[in-house]
Amino acid sequence: MSYIGPVCWYVQFVAGWKEGQWVQHKTPSSHNALAPGRPRERGAMWQQLLQDGRLAFNEHWPRSVLVPVAVGLGGVMVGWMFCGRKPKTIEMGDGWWGSGQRPRLQTEDASVRPFTIEVSEEAVKDLHERLDRTRFCEPLENSQFDYGLNCAYLQRIVTYWRNDFGWSKLVEHLNRYLHYATTIEGLEVHIIHVKPPNLAPGQKALPLLMVHGWPECFYEFYHVIPLLTEPAKHGLNPDLVFEVICPSIPGYGFSEASHKKGFNAVAAARVFYKLMLRLGFKEFYLQGGDWGSLITTTISQMKPESVKGLHVNFIFMPLGGLGHFLTLALGRYLPWLVGMTNEDVKRLYPYLKKNLYAWIRDSGYLHLQATKPDSLGKRYLF
Template sequence: MSQRKIKTLEVGDGWWGSGERPPEEKEDESIRPFRIETSDREIQDLHERLDRARYTPPLEGTAFQYGFNTTYLRRVVAYWRNQFNWQKQVEILNQYPHFKTTIEGIDIHFIHVKPLHVPRGQIVRPLLMVHGWPGSFFEFYKIIPLLTDPARHGLNEDVVFEVICPSIPGYGFSEAPHQRGFDTLAAARIFHKLMERLGFKEFYVQGGDWGSRITTNMAQMQAKQVKGLHLNMVFISSSGLGRLVSLILGAYVPWLVGLTREDCRRLFPYLEKNVYELLRETGYLHIQATKPDTAGCGLNDSPVALAAYILEKFSTWTDKSFRDLDDGGLERKFSLDDLLTNVMIYWVTSSIVPSMRFYKENVSTNPTTAPDARVEVYVPTGLAVFPQELVYTPRTWAKEKFKNIVAYTYMPRGGHFAAFEEPKLMAEDIKQLVRKVECL
């Protein structure tokens, strides 16, 4: 299909600052260095709140079946209070260059990591990586060195990146929108402006969770700028009767509807208990898509509540079987230092409420009638399908929206927080996309 026939999303403009947009005032487009800082008072306040925590004993033998097990929560809080060193973690966070710039009235935070050593003749490719909820830019700290300095980590250096990781507005150190209506389309537009401001005419994008939808929107807006789109979670709107027929026939003659044997292995066990799984795992979504501020008030006031709310997702969304473990399996894939660093990013910035509001702004209307639901994606796309992801999308379904899938990988392990859990698998898959796009 020729480029002229491809339907794109309107880019438009927006204003998310406080009050009315200043008339005819040019926005400050400077890129300002930024460092994360902490203080003794901040840590003292945290410790006082941790010391005052109240706990309700869990039901006997329930593990994580009712949510975060409070017996294990006491252990997490004890570590947080007595062993976790936030000042040390701030130094780790500051190992990469941080910046802020003002776009559409709010300050956008991002890290920008360039390779220290580039092989002679090697092209450095810009890559924008976008996180989701309840994650942060910190999710990418394990994968960044594999992308920017692959040779040092035993990986092929035929593809080298400079990596830009922004914080979604309202998350972490990006300013929260002051106006209603900030959705993935607005975030996509802002991140396009960010990349343009950094001087990139072409770049790759990668995302999971909300990052998946934001980067997909970016590809729908300005396909010429996005050279390739890599996703580890796929958002597609249901196609009603066609999808139902696909499921019915797929159970008996999968090849007739484009399902592979691996699709059947992953898809049908999930569908058999799909309704129960959805009820059990989407309670947070119903709260955040309707009345985020109500629950958010308590989470913003109590670090213990915040940790339980966030870390429960790092348990179940990493592996569903972790619900049956007394410790939620949290330390099987992560360290408590890593997990609590992510929680602290939400705590010190008071960003849990605006991060939850992002659901209301995006889910309050029918997703099948949203502007991006009617626009297909023609940017070369790579899909990494992790077995423990919340939703499973066969390639044949993904093709309804993504018209140029050049790579579709059945990952051997991993869940929702792919870059955090399996950085090497993710890095290799992103590089695979680039090789196919650029015929390397």
Template sequence: MWRQLLEDGRSVCAEHCPHWPYRLLVPAAVGLGGALLCWKLHGRKIKSIELGEGWWGPGEKPPNYGEDTRVRPFVIDASEDDIEDLHRRLDATRFFSPLEDARFIYGFNSSHLQKVISYWRNRYDWKKQVKVLNKYPHFKTNIEGLDIHFIHVKPPHVTPGQKVYPLLMVHGWPGSFYEFYHILPLLTDPGNHGLNPEVAFEVVCPSIPGYGFSEASSKMGFSAFAAARIFYKLMLRLGFNEFYLQGGDWGSRITTLLSQMKPKSVKGLHLNFVIMPTRGLGRIKSLVIGRYMPWLVGLTREDVRLLYPYMEKNVFRIMRETGYLHIQATKPDTIGSSLNDSPAGLAAYILEKFSTWTDDSYRELEDGGLDRKYSLDDLLTNVMIYWITGSITTSMRFYKENFTRNYSSTPDTKIGVHVPTGIAAFPCELEHVPQVWAKQKFLNIVSYTYMPRGGHFAAFEEPELLARDIQNLVSKVEKM
């Protein structure tokens, strides 16, 4: 690389430097600068997290265990017994009266919940939605003692010479693989949906173990580190040695860790939710100065708009919206007992997040604004994935396993993220992380986009905006 820079310097000087001394000095300076740049980028060793190994199936790992590496087709079934049991439980729901003019300020408005339950019981067609779910190919494979569920979607047609990029997309809570159903056509067949036809993807969307159709761990300790390692093994099993990553919510944590585990395999990382460790006094200084002189601390006008007033837009909002987190990070099985038994309770618990996490102002609406961005069929299908699989408790345990006492001193906090990274900053996200803050952890930010609209469930809510931004990152990385 530095030799090429030296040659480029010589050619430039031959054209623009008439005096022979400069023809020697300038290319030498360019070559030296190039050598220093190469040393900075490649000479120092980029640390990575140890991949490790695990066994999460029941009991001890069998001696001389040989992992079943088969990738088995899987089809979701609409059982009559499941439907009858659901209807019986919905019919037995006990409702209560909301406070006058409470809207969604106290949580899911119980008057609107009655309307949702009525639709679910009398108009929602699970069999029809199962056909929608099965329109993409589903598979299962066993990794570290767990049956891992995923969908694998390839472009419907590839033109001669067209390159297709493998992309692993990971969901979060209380979402599922179904969050990606509206963005998948845009990524796998972009030309027919008004997007750049030259950047198409072969997409793998797994279910996090313990979520939906992926088997839950039988043992304590299954964290995002284990999920990242399992998903890396999944991509290898599918034949991908290099690939791109995309994630939001827990998907952001998992894909970031995977980038730190295997930076040579990850060509690029795209996030629509950034998890940053607290930086103490440095962050406070940035916030205090940034309110009045943002340019001194690297904040933009858009950052100022999204951050301030800070207490209202960040501290108070986080306090309002994270009560669930404390419960799930401490006693998930307790609340899980009730949610796993009551479909109405499960719907209220999950759908309330799709209201206020999409837009905080929806708390002021009687219906929580749920139909502003989503269809009720889509929302209930996501709930049904939790209900049919009985996975709400195991999904919530993921918080308990990840929010440990030493959360701020885990191995990933000791090293940065070196892979090319793209960040999509949606204005209604739970917390805004300016690029200048993100750079403290993500050391190679290639793209940072202020989105015009959208909240926490980006792929579900604004699939076209997210798809274009993923394409933008990949285009830039491929040209680097």
């Protein structure tokens, strides 16, 4: 029970702040308190301390409780912000996403085969016939895009797609870079692989894996590839040259979709890591956006020794955790404490209105695609 005295004194000390002055509560010296042969004095001292502590607590309990609690929470926050946390790693594992059972004796074809994009006249004719049969409904008056894609705007898109879109020109443009295909975990994976055309003698290009997201595809990188592979031609640093690999996520573009349930970002990360090894790269750089951000981040957690650098233009925020909760709770009132700027506060708060409510209102597609993707996909068969 020897801690009761200091605790009571601390309560009095905290509670005694009045109008800028500390009310001093004198305590017997440690020599007198511990001196042998004075049991009555020591007993009276403890009783007086307990009584003074109770009186101080009853009179000043909000301050005497809230101040230590605030100090404690501040200590937790400082420790959370400045104490290093062990990086989380992800097991690589293995998988098979092809049709049927995984062959036990036959080894997977590890060849990287040339791939050419082709669109036949029959496919274009069939598309035109289906577009001609499209039946449009009238949008609600003054609804704009409040309930999704406005049907009047959709009609303009279909008209352009049917009458003005040049398929042959698009195919020629897409084939400007070399395309390849290779089989990994039972799936045919499509990639474009662009090497720098004009490396200086002795210069080495940096391998860069770029992964798209939804609803994009590999084509979103076409305009940036020349800046990465031919920087000097565009007025950029000629010493920083990249060799670019852009795969299509399985199920996107020209990559085969999984035949099994459960294909996720970890599986895609593993497939793309195996792809880089197959192309001869044990170390490489990563860039990703949207789902590509999650896939490339997963690769860096799965094989950190192989990742020389990671750049993402989309951040996946964790949904829970004490740190996340405290950041949101304190960010509006103490933004500097949790690393927020005034612009961050303006964008985030009021949090429920600008984030949760807006997310629920605009994420209907996400719930449908995550739970019943076949129901949505089969609409395009008719």
